[in-house]
Amino acid sequence: MHPENKHEKLILKPIHRPTTSDRILWFILGGIFLLGLSAWVRQYVIGLGVTGLNRPVYWGVYITNFVFFIGLAHSGTFISAILRIAGQGWRKPLTRAAEAITLFSLPFGVASILADMGRPERVFNIIFFGRYQSPILWDFTAVGLYFLSSIVFFYLSLLPDIALCRDRLTNAPDWQRRMYEILALGWQGHPEQFHRLEKVLDGMAIFMTMLVVTVHTVVSWMFGMTLQPGWHTALIGPFFLLGAILSGTAAVVIALAILRKVYKLEEVLHIGLFNSIRKLLITFTLGWIYMMIAEHLTIGYGNMKEEMVVLLDKFTGTYATIFWSMALLVFGLPVLILIFKAKNNIGWMVTASILINIGMWLERYIVIIPSEVSPRLLPVMGQGIYLPTATEWLITAAWFAGMFLLYTTFTRFFPIIPIWETAEHLPEIEPEGARVAQTAPTGD
Amino acid sequence: MDNHQAENQTPGNHLTRRDFVKIGATAAAIGAAAMALKPTVGAPAASALSEQVTRPEETLVKTTCALCPSGCGLDVRVVNGRAVKVEGNPLHPLNQGVCCLRAQASLEILYSPERLAHPRIQMGRRGSGDWKEVSWDEALALVVQKLSDLRKNGQAHTLALVHGETRGQMRSLIHRFMQAYGSPNVIGRESLADQVARQAMFLTQGINGLPVYDLNNASYVMCFGGNLLETNRNVIVHLGAVAFMRRGRPQRGKLVSVHPRLNLTGIKADEWVPVRPGTYGALALGMANVIINSKLYDEKFVRDFTFGFEDFTDVNGNLHQGFKNLVLEQYTLERVSKITGAPTETIARLAGEFATNRPAVAIMPNEIAELNSGNSLYTAMAIHALNALVGSIDVQGGVLVQRFPDLEQWPDYTPDDAAVQGLSQPRIDGAGSAQYPLAISIYQNLPDALLSGEPYPLNALMLLNTNPVLDLPQNGRMVAALEKVPFIVSIASTLDATAALADVVLPSATFLEVWGDDFMEGVGYAGVSLRRPVVELVQDNRNPADILLQVAAQLGGSLEQALPWSDYQTLFRQRLSATPLDWEKVESNGFWAEMVYFYAQPGSPAWANIVGRDRLNAPKDGRFDFYSRELAAILSNDTMNDLDCLPHFVLPEALEEVVHEAQEYPFLLISQSLITQTQSWQGTIPTLQECLGLQGNVKWRSWVEINPKAAEALGLHDGDVVWVESHIDRIQATVRVYPGIWPNVVFMPLGMGRHTMTKWGRNAPEQMIVGSNPNRLVDIRSEPLSGQAIIGPARVKIYKA
């Protein structure tokens, strides 16, 4: 038997045969993705020279994408794991949407790394000859483990709803029903199963929180562990972590707003949800600007020669426009919008989030490129110039399109709002031996 | 998971030992599977860094470089008949085991894709480019037939041979060929570069040769212009010597570079003295003023072994002003400081240092576009006079005279009447005429002489390893001039701009594939350096000397008699037979040299070979001429005044602040060649293109160096592309803001603007012009008396492209 949820009909409505608009959307996104894939194959065949990378700017847009996608991946864990531990009941309807962002941005994070590698076919050398002294191995383990754990976490919380779909959606095409059959793993919805599921999800939430913190600090240590001016700072770990959480939460807001509009889930994703997320966003933006000030003040005040070259390049040099527009996009406008305009107004909330995410991509770009352009020993004459080429933009667009593609196809086949978590009451715990339907205590 | 197993789990169902074993086992299995995958997926073959490798056998062949006038001895590592690495010959006295980057990159010349494979004849209109590749016999037959026709109908003098850098016997072979043929027109490129240095030595010291500077033992070296450590004629000797001067001896010598631009010599010198371009003569005379004023000059030497220092009366009683009074009157510190722009205290300090740190050497530049400001003859004389002032002539650490091995005389021959009749005609470039008595050849008069047809039109032109279209664009007049010459033969390795306009192109082999000899210059003692084929001929080319010998043989008549040798190797071996050479040792060491230079004390019998050896009209009394008696003989007409025979300074007209010109063209363009360029290869050398502009980090392009203040005034930034325009033409270049240059002077490298037909990179253009040629902005004229080219600072303006 299954938990009763008054919105069940509403939540299951989006799962239907793909309409023509779905097909067009999938066609476009698929097209962009394949275009990007072909650009990557061309780059693999011809060589990385088709990108704008050169000496000394060895890392560019691909690594920025990698950090950005791993940043996005923090949304799911933050909403579902950390808030679950904190016992915030209001998070329930949006946990799956958030975790879906995590699940579908992580693979493209890893894909960005593969796109950036000179010899992708030798990626298994990391397994055969891995040296744990290299930050790349820490990265590999952390991101891999996080990806694995978030799949399991997502799948476990999806299990009851798949079983519900198996039983309710009788008119779906038989391959889809057979898929539900397999994926449900014979879930009967016994109260004991719900009880054990809750216990496991609680346990994993703790592990996932610890994991998510390590993942993004380890991603930032890929830069922090080098001696490049502007990277080799202790603050780079927390700075990237906070940036990731900020951009993740903003991404969740965008996703929810779109779902709410497209699938008309107004009652389930009510305004109150957005207001509480708004409070979170404000704190994270303030936290982020604190980190920015802390880092740049320390570097500026310290006034070391090679550090100042990078800093002035950001403040007044060639990267000044990007830097100041980034600061405006991530902190300037969103804070004002969130504080004054976004209360009870999802439209403004979404614009703030979009600004934050664009700003965050630029922020990663600004952290990576200027430090590489003026390394310690290259004379001013030899300073690098970096202009990303069409291949790099194409692959970036492809990875984003791929993420949206996965997201939309997922919403087409599985309920995006967790029915069992938001249900009024779950199947009851039966007394020993007897099987009688009774009402179970509502979820904690 | 069967049911009963779940039952006996104790509450709190923690792992049983069996579960733990299962987990361990599966982990090991997966690990093993992964390791099994290793050989298939990207596992490394044994890397060459560690295990034993079999090496092909190799040999070291000794030869001599020809890419710059230094002539270093080279060891070329040859593996399986392929030259793979060039290194310096450790025993060679000039370079002692090292070699510059041009020699290192010379393999990119030997195996250059731009080399011409076979002789070719122009079928269609000149420059149309539809060539027919022919065999050597056919090409030579055509050339011989054309040349013998000229000789038959008494037109022998209408043949001109223009040649670039020549090594060893090649120069005398060319002269003998043309004398035997009957044409006085042998035109070299000296008038662009070192001719004036040779003339200054002849007029003052009476030696018809380039000075040799013994920098190993010098305490004070002052370069007036030029680029001693980058493009001097014997750059490798100077590099080693200055290094020894600095760190090889207990007391460190001082190097001063006087130049409007901070070139490599300036950067590595102990002091850079920026002056306005073309005003080196004024600075030298200003220093002479200070040295004479404060009596720091070498009294004994000046009193006993110089002439014209004091005022003197000549045979018919009229008084002549001497060097001392001229300098004291006209070259006061204030005037010189105003002319050169160097502060008076600097000039005074430099003069004091120069005179008191003996032995001191003042170096005359001998590379292209250095002494070319219209006052070069007297500037060179002024610089060389400084050496005499401090008595540095033929002392340890001073100015030496280069000795050459004694050569077997050419066998004499009876010139036939065509030769005699041709030789009596005047030269077309005006060298040796009343206007240019001292000039050996005036390269830049060639286009105007051809166009005007004065004194007679040319019927045939032979080009040997030179590219006049690139050197002397003269606003398009060179190309127009070539149109007027009915028959042009170009002996060149690549299809350069001039060869493209020729009728017959005979591909010449590179220096690594030919036999040859090289006189050692720059060390004082006599020496011969052997050049030998390192590998078989890579293309169907021939040694230019052999080409001349074969043409002479086929022409017959006095030519066959004058040049009886079958190939160049027998020629130079026979010529060198006069010196006691043990050829077997020469081949194993790669050179023969006296290795020791003996300094002649003034007044000793050997002193006659140091001062006045080659004087023609002036007396050979062993006295250094401040007042050049040779010049007095040449100019001995009533209009001559003392100033004409004394080193003095004439302001280059580019520097005169003519109001109209200064407004419209505010900048002075100077150009200089770089160590990363070679004059004797017209093709493109990729490795050198990628080390091209060191200070500006510029590769494969031309750049224009501008002073930061000037760049600010024009609103230009590093990397902008600008037009550099003079009154005749304009070219494009990238801006390099460079603080080390005189405020209103701009610099562009020479030797650029060459056309390459090779695709040098994956998506490099099929054919391109590498950089732009600054000579296109200059209408090169000739200086009276010496015939030196006036490339000089050219007036230009700069604006964004």
Add this chain to the structure above:
Amino acid sequence: MDISSLVYAFFNTPGVGGAVILTIFTGACLIYVYLTRWILRGGRK
């Protein structure tokens, strides 16, 4: 064979890092499989 060279060897020798990754991944997979089976066994009684 002191502890410092042991730790140095652990971090520096190629292959060890790979083994660590493999053990972590397979360990995590097995634990998750076990947990999922444990949840599903919940309703059996």
Add this chain to the structure above:
Amino acid sequence: MRRHRMFIIVSVLLLAATLALAFHPQTAEALPEYSAQTGEPCATCHLSPSGGGPRGPRGQAWVGSGKPGVVPDLVEALSLLGIQLDVDESQYQAPDQPAPEAQPLAVEPAQAGQIHQWLRNYDGN
């Protein structure tokens, strides 16, 4: 709680499994015995003062003559290399009597062409 214990066990196992790499001591190479034998610095025979690689003429001659106890000086080395220098040094010493008087300027006028011919055939490259 159960999972943590398992982690500890796995990490201990991993550490124990790695081998210790023994580092063998490094030996220093002795200076070549030639310079000890002749008492000359490297720069006497080798062109690069740090010794090794290419040898100069003195080095070449020393090796040629079977590495005797003393390195020949330059002139002797040259003769060993087959370079005869018959130069009588006295030519280069100056007599101590005063130099000749400067002749007054009495030069016949020169024809331009004659200078050109004379200058043209100079020795050298």
Add this chain to the structure above:
Amino acid sequence: MPRWGMVIDLDKCFACQSCTAACRMENNTPIAGPDQAILGRAILWNEVLPFLEGEYPLVHATMIPRPCMHCDNPPCTAVCPVRATYKNEEGIVVVDYQRCIGCRMCTVACPYAIRYFNWFPPEWPQALKQHLNPDPEVAPRPKGVVEKCTFCIQRLHRAREKAAAEGRTFQATDYMPACVQTCTGHARYFGDLDDPNSLVSKLSHSPRAFRLLEELGTEPKVYYLKQG
């Protein structure tokens, strides 16, 4: 095993870039070509770096020829995930081109920026291929791998084999990289830093000696002697 090191006397180095060309010819580093060179992709293992300071006319330029420092505590080998670059027992930092995965973390980690990357497969016009050095250690590197100065390790192997063939023990003075041999100012000294009698170890303690970015603690083994 000797600990190879180099000393460059900036007073005798005249920035003639002969070392740059010799290194390229000895180690087959590819031609970048006009379009790639402008992008800053020219591979010159032994580049001469021009540092310009000052205003006109008081301008001072330091020209630093910069081979790989072959640090004793290299930040580049630490970050390599697959031990494709490592310090061999003689202290030379080499790259194993068959194992490098092209992640380029070592190029970013090196504070001296001496590591180069093959953006495209090496290209020579067909005729030029004949001058390539046949030694297997310097076979042209494939695309997608990092390459760097190896102190001409092929010359070390060749010198060792020659010494063995001649039956005498290999001495530090038998081997010098191509840049040391061709330095026109005789400014480069090379040898075993551990041998107290070798000139390099004496010069490395000269009062004029300094090292680039010494404060980073990478212990570079290329010493410079101050100019002037």
